[in-house]
Amino acid sequence: MSSILLMQMVILIPAVLVAAVFDWKDRRIPNPLCLGLAFAGLVGGAYEFGVGHLWSGLASGVLGGLACMPMYVMRGLSAGDVKLVAATSVWWSLSQLLIALAAIALSGAVLALGYLCINRGVTHIPYAVAIAASTVVTVMVS
Numbered sequence: 001m002s003s004i005l006l007m008q009m010v011i012l013i014p015a016v017l018v019a020a021v022f023d024w025k026d027r028r029i030p031n032p033l034c035l036g037l038a039f040a041g042l043v044g045g046a047y048e049f050g051v052g053h054l055w056s057g058l059a060s061g062v063l064g065g066l067a068c069m070p071m072y073v074m075r076g077l078s079a080g081d082v083k084l085v086a087a088t089s090v091w092w093s094l095s096q097l098l099i100a101l102a103a104i105a106l107s108g109a110v111l112a113l114g115y116l117c118i119n120r121g122v123t124h125i126p127y128a129v130a131i132a133a134s135t136v137v138t139v140m141v142s
Contacts, residue, residue, distance in 0.1 A: 004048040006141045011040050012091055019084050023128035028114075029080035032097040034087040057090040059122050060097050065087025069100050081127040091120035096142045103134030 015037045019029045038061060045053040065086035071077040085104065090091050092100055110132035 002048065004044055005139070007040070007044040007048075008091060011044070012037065012088065013132075013136055013139060015040075016084070016088060016128070020126065020128040020132040023080065023126040027124050027126065028078075029084050031080075031083070034080070034083040037048065038087040038090050041087070045090070050077075050083045056093070060092050060094065061086045061090040063094075064092075064097060064101065077127055078124065081131065084128055085132050088131065092142075096138060099141060100134055100138040103137045104131055105139075107133045113130055 015033060019033055019037075022033070023029050039059075042054055043055045043059045049056075065082055068077055068085050069083045072079065072082050084103075088100065089097055108125075108127055111127070111130045111133075112125050114120065
């Protein structure tokens with residue numbers, strides 16, 4: 001087992017599960033959690049693949065955040081959701097990022113449909129649940 005996979009199982013998955021619980025209960029995702037998650041991903045990538053990987057991780061984080069911006073502008077996602085996607089994106093290579101974003105979109109659609117059927121008139125869907133589910137899937141697939 002590679003050290004990055006071990007770090008994903010020990011740091012990334014528990015952190016996104018904590019973020020999902022915060023989003024579900026409090027409708028917010030703590031900034032220190034997102035910042036720590038991004039920092040751990042960058043440090044872990046640099047440890048595993050070399051310091052040059054910092055740029056790749058930063059690029060993945062920016063791309064992940066930018067991919068969420070249209071939904072943020074249309075108020076489909078909150079700022080915390082965008083920050084969480086950006087923070088988890090630093091853990092992925094470009095091919096893994098595409099898998100993760102597709103998994104976020106699919107699990108988010110299922111979550112939104114189910115949540116809206118149960119809670120009519122709700123204004124906030126705890127999208128960190130979908131982000132957490134897709135993160136677990138991406139770690140297991142890659």
